[in-house]
Amino acid sequence: MTERVNNFPPLPRFTPAFIKPCFYQNVEEEIPPQHHQLIRRVYNLWILYSVTLCVNVVSCIAWWAGGGSGVNFGLSLLWLILFSPCSYACWFRPLYKAFRADSSFNFMSFFFVFFLQCVLAVIQAVGISGWGACGWIVTVSYFGHNVGSGIVMLISTLLFTVVAVLMGLVLIRVHRLYRAGGGSLQRAQDEWSSGAWKSAPVRDAGFNAISVSGPSLPQYPAAVPSYPESGPW
Numbered sequence: 001m002t003e004r005v006n007n008f009p010p011l012p013r014f015t016p017a018f019i020k021p022c023f024y025q026n027v028e029e030e031i032p033p034q035h036h037q038l039i040r041r042v043y044n045l046w047i048l049y050s051v052t053l054c055v056n057v058v059s060c061i062a063w064w065a066g067g068g069s070g071v072n073f074g075l076s077l078l079w080l081i082l083f084s085p086c087s088y089a090c091w092f093r094p095l096y097k098a099f100r101a102d103s104s105f106n107f108m109s110f111f112f113v114f115f116l117q118c119v120l121a122v123i124q125a126v127g128i129s130g131w132g133a134c135g136w137i138v139t140v141s142y143f144g145h146n147v148g149s150g151i152v153m154l155i156s157t158l159l160f161t162v163v164a165v166l167m168g169l170v171l172i173r174v175h176r177l178y179r180a181g182g183g184s185l186q187r188a189q190d191e192w193s194s195g196a197w198k199s200a201p202v203r204d205a206g207f208n209a210i211s212v213s214g215p216s217l218p219q220y221p222a223a224v225p226s227y228p229e230s231g232p233w
Contacts (some may be wrong), residue, residue, distance in 0.1 A: 023093065030100045038173070039099060045166055046092050049121070052159040053080040056124075059134040059156040063142065066149030075132025083120075091117055095174065107178050111171070118167045125160035135160055 006021040031039050053076075060068075060076040091114040098106035127135020134153040143150035 025096070031096070032099065035099045038177075039096060042092060042095060042170055045163070045170060046088055048159075048166070049087060049163050050080075050084040052156060052163050053084060055159055056080070056132075056134055056156040059153045060132060062149040062152035063134060063138070066142065066146035068142070068149070069130070071130065072132045075130075077132075079132055087117060104178075107174075111175065111178075114167070114171055118164065118171055121160060121164040121167050125157070125164045127157060127160075133160065 004024045006024050008021050008023040008025040011019065011021060027036055027039050027043075057073070057076045057080055060073040064070050064073045091110055094106040094109040094113065097103055098110055123131065123135075124133035125135050127133060127137040127139060129138050134156040136157055139150055139153040139157045142153060
C-alpha cells in the first residue's frame, strides 16, 4: 500500500513548505459506498456552519455600527476562529472515522460533541445578547432601533436557524443508523479497554491475525461497517 499523504485542508501552492495539511480525507476510498452521501452531507453541514460564523461576524459589525456593543463583534470573531477548525476536528472527523472503521468509540465521541454543538447552535439561533451571535431575540428587538442593521443581522439569524435544524436531523439520522447496526455503549467501552480506538494499525493487526485462518480481509482499512444503508433524509 502506498503511503497516504495528508490532503486536508487543501492549501494554495504559495503556502510555505513547513505548513502542511493535517488530515487525510478521501470519501471514495475510505468510506463504504452506502454512506458516501451521508458523509458528504455532514461535511457540507460543517462548511455551512463555518460560512454562518463568517456571516455572523459581518452581522455583528453591522450591529456594532448601529449602536450595539463591540463585545459582540469580538466574540463573533473568536467563535469563527475557534469553532470552524474545532468543529471539523471534534465532530466531523470522529464521524468520518466511525464509518471508516466501524468504531463505536468514535461514534460515541461524535454523539457527545455533536450534541453539545447542537445546543450551541440553538443558543446562537435564539440570539442571547452578549453572546456574540445574531439570533432571533437581538435581531427582532434591533429592528425598532436600526432597520438597516436589523436586516443584515437577520441573514445570520436565518442561517443559524437552518444550521440548528439540520444538525438536529443529522444527530437523529446517525443515531438511528448506529442503533440499527447493533452499536452500543458496551462496544465503545470494549474498544477503549482494548486500545483498538487509538489507530488503524492496531485494528488491522487484529484483522490480519483472523485472516490467517479465516476469510480474506475486506477492501477497506478496517471492518466494513454493518450499518444499514443510509436513505434520503
